[in-house]
Amino acid sequence: MRVTIDLDKCIMAGECVYNHPWLYEFNDENQASVKVALLTTDDQKLAARQSREVCPSGAIQLHDN
């Protein structure tokens, strides 16, 4: 599974960064970015789904390949 962020939608809420700091961080321009390229374990995928749920702007996208 891969995770991408639609930066036009992103409102910099920070929910992904604070709830799942191993997966997301703020970059130098204060925008959320993904730290882990490929998610392989079930725990990682569960966390990715949680992060999509918690994103207030719907900016997080999950891709199965």
Place this chain on the structure above:
Amino acid sequence: MGALANEIDPREFDSPGYQKDPFPLYKRLRDHHPLFRDRFHNRWLISRYDDVNAAFQDNESFDRALYKVDGPYEFGSSHVFGPNILEYGNSDRHRWLRNIIAGQFVGQGLVSFIPFIEKIAGELLEDCMGDGEVELVSRFSNQFPIRVISNILGLPRADEERFVGWYQALIAGLGFGGEHLARGIAARNEMWKYLEPIIEERLRNPGEDLLSKIAVAELDGQRMSMDEVKGFIALLLAAGGDTTDKAIANMWYHMLYTRPDQFEDVKKDPSLWENVFAEMMRYDAVVHVQSRYTTREVVMHNRVIPERSLVILLLGSGNRDERVFANPDTFDIHRTDMHMGRENRSARYKDKLPGHLGFGVGQHFCMGYAMARQEAVIACTRMMEVMKNPRPKFATHEGISSPNIDSGGFRSPQELWIEFDG
């Protein structure tokens, strides 16, 4: 005079004058003692916007809980709530607990509750709007958020009145102590006894409700203990109810008494309730104080705060910091120097404006921030629809106060009478 005039006697923090109007003392702290060592209460106080904001974001130096050498934590709410998320400091367990329910309160899940929030607001208003006048606190704001949260948990609607009663007793216990505290704990025990079979039932047959989600959530194959689930529910009822309840009363208070001129703008454009919410959270938020413990020595304003010190983050003062906001002591819903829209946990905004500190910032940012704004704005908007020409019943009001502001007492008017045309 001179320097001595600006000395602060820490007993001022216990005075009735400070509980009523803390802002002059906040300003003296910001201007003359941006890091104040309060030897009398054995704590440190931070009062400027930038310092409070930075401390909220510095998890390496400040923890929500004080961890003792021998393991257990120490924090002041478990005697009322039982073991709960607030006790777990900056730990992974805290983050896990938060993740279980964050999606419901913050993200897309919130949208599904809106019809529900509307419905409960409508029911309550129908019940209390018949007489051309209403006491807002007891008849509406005190009941509204608690009914919303108990429904989100999927608790039986027939028992809602009992929850309102338990909730009010719990809150009075936290705010006032003494015999109120004894009644609060009795209410909690009654509530827990009532909840136990419901929790067991949800464990056997989990549904889509929040209580089921909390009961069956797992971390490394482990579920929460029964005590933890009950503590979590007690906290949600109290934290999810009390703060929003008081926010609604505060918004109306400021429109009726502080800025009746700007209330005219809101009557013409009810979407401005969003701005009223933001400015209320800056000007005189429900909660003024958060506490932290230092996990290491912290250097600030050329002084050293030792490790394991209690540090009070005076967000109520940071919100009035003239270094950040122009005319900070003026309530202004048209402010252009603050982010007036929905709050961000990161304190970062695309409009690059500073936000208010009323929900905190960072790891321990208020979980219910989006829910609170949503509930408050919906409630106020609905009220404007059913009340024609709303106005204060009494020409003067004793104002907003707090039972004990710097130990977390919530600020709100005790009563708020509104008169309106049929």
